[in-house]
Amino acid sequence: MLLDYPFAYKNERAKQYIDYAIFIDTPLDVAMARRIIRNMSNKNVDLLKDDLNYYLSKGRVAYLEMIKTIKPNSDFIIDGNLSTHDIVSKIIKKIKVLGE
Template sequence: MNAKPYVISIAAVSGGGKTAVTNELGSKLKGSKKLFFDDYEFENSPKDLIEWVKEEPDYDQWDLEPLISDFRSLLETKETPSYIILDYPFAYKNRSMKSYINLSVYIDTPLDVAMARRFLRDHKNSSSSEIHNDLKFYLDNGRDAYLEMETIKSNSDLIIDGTLPIDKIVNIILQILP
């Protein structure tokens, strides 16, 4: 029987560095596999993120079965990975995933830095009105979702400064892994 993989979840606000850290960490850890929360459609989950946040979020309302199914299939492969890295925003807050995670990392990125990264990433060819609308939506609604991530931060094992370069963040994680 194969050894159980060590599971690392990486959380941050949008633009906080989750995907970059997950990819870089995966390139450093031999025999690792990566799963990305944003690659999934969670049909039986809250449809309106803003309303969900406003109504005191219950992370167990998210039916993570598609992600969990892929996760379990990694455990059943002939060569079980040594590490599974999850680009996953909930840390230990969803009970269906909680028991699988060995280390929950929170990348603590200031909201202004995260927003600047998002705009550089998502608005390369946007008009000024599209940028204006995105900023207005953030101020009117989206900021609450960003602030909700503080509860994820407090539910994480390791908190790392999100203004550090990606390689430094990854090296901090590598230093504490078994």
């Protein structure tokens, strides 16, 4: 089972069920640009401003904390600058190797 979960081994209740943690190391500016493109393409400018203000006041802190605490405790780190196709390919390749 694959789980898209940002806290990996840091969640005491979930870590016993995790066999392998993968961290996609995406620079904050790239992550934000991708998020805007994905979530805001049909939204008005005021909603975009609200989302960016929330990111600056609270969201960015969470991203920085993940870099500090989750990334070093992950089993495999992937360059988040890669294309989605390349990221998925690397994850599939890694899972196949683990299953052998």
